[in-house]
Amino acid sequence: ETGVTQSPTHLIKTRGQQVTLRCSSQSGHNTVSWYQQALGQGPQFIFQYYREEENGRGNFPPRFSGLQFPNYSSELNVNALELDDSALYLCASSSRGSSTDTQYFGPGTRLTVL
Amino acid sequence: AQTVTQSQPEMSVQEAETVTLSCTYDTSESNYYLFWYKQPPSRQMILVIRQEAYKQQNATENRFSVNFQKAAKSFSLKISDSQLGDTAMYFCAFTQRNSGGSNYKLTFGKGTLLTVNP
Numbered sequence: 001e002t003g004v005t006q007s008p009t010h011l012i013k014t015r016g017q018q019v020t021l022r023c024s025s026q027s028g029h030n031t032v033s034w035y036q037q038a039l040g041q042g043p044q045f046i047f048q049y050y051r052e053e054e055n056g057r058g059n060f061p062p063r064f065s066g067l068q069f070p071n072y073s074s075e076l077n078v079n080a081l082e083l084d085d086s087a088l089y090l091c092a093s094s095s096r097g098s099s100t101d102t103q104y105f106g107p108g109t110r111l112t113v114l
Numbered sequence: 115a116q117t118v119t120q121s122q123p124e125m126s127v128q129e130a131e132t133v134t135l136s137c138t139y140d141t142s143e144s145n146y147y148l149f150w151y152k153q154p155p156s157r158q159m160i161l162v163i164r165q166e167a168y169k170q171q172n173a174t175e176n177r178f179s180v181n182f183q184k185a186a187k188s189f190s191l192k193i194s195d196s197q198l199g200d201t202a203m204y205f206c207a208f209t210q211r212n213s214g215g216s217n218y219k220l221t222f223g224k225g226t227l228l229t230v231n232p
Binding site for chain 2: 045048056058092103107
């Protein structure tokens with residue numbers, strides 16, 4: 001069974017630029033959730049995707065957007081990067097409709113905005 | 115809004131001893147799940163244990179067990195026979211079942227940094 005994978009591992013951008021982060025869900029999972037984890041904090045929910053549609057959103061501005069593809073993989077896009085966007089971005093996949101529906105996390109992408 | 119509180123920013127324990135991490139939560143929902151996740155310095159978030167709110171029996175996974183007190187909204191994690199590899203940040207998390215019967219977003223506490231000393 002293949003776990004959740006994310007790319008790239010690390011990324012350095014400058015303020016104002018745009019970034020795309022990628023996530024491949026665990027085999028058999030149909031739902032992807034994205035979280036932002038600032039240094040020393042717990043993860044904060046950004047949004048969730050199911051059947052290629054956004055299925056709920058946290059308190060993040062519209063410049064945070066996402067996509068889910070037919071193979072259930074997902075992208076997180078952030079436009080007009082700000083210094084405060086520097087964080088670890090975690091992707092989690094789950095199987096909606098299953099008895100457990102537990103979210104399993106990828107290794108994360110560390111984004112640094114200069 | 116749901117909140118999760120972990121009141122112990124840091125804890126330490128000697129190898130082979132037992133340690134308990136505390137977590138309280140606030141919700142008006144009756145159908146929800148609680149989790150403990152572990153995040154080692156390598157940063158990958160790993161599921162430790164989960165508890166369904168409707169189950170009275172406390173969940174156990176090998177050396178890990180929980181004390182779930184629904185009325186008190188308390189969900190502590192007990193680690194028995196602590197090992198050096200247990201050194202990590204531990205996060206308590208909450209999710210509610212939505213009307214469609216699926217889990218939604220996870221709400222995390224701020225975490226407890228556990229250090230296991232040799």
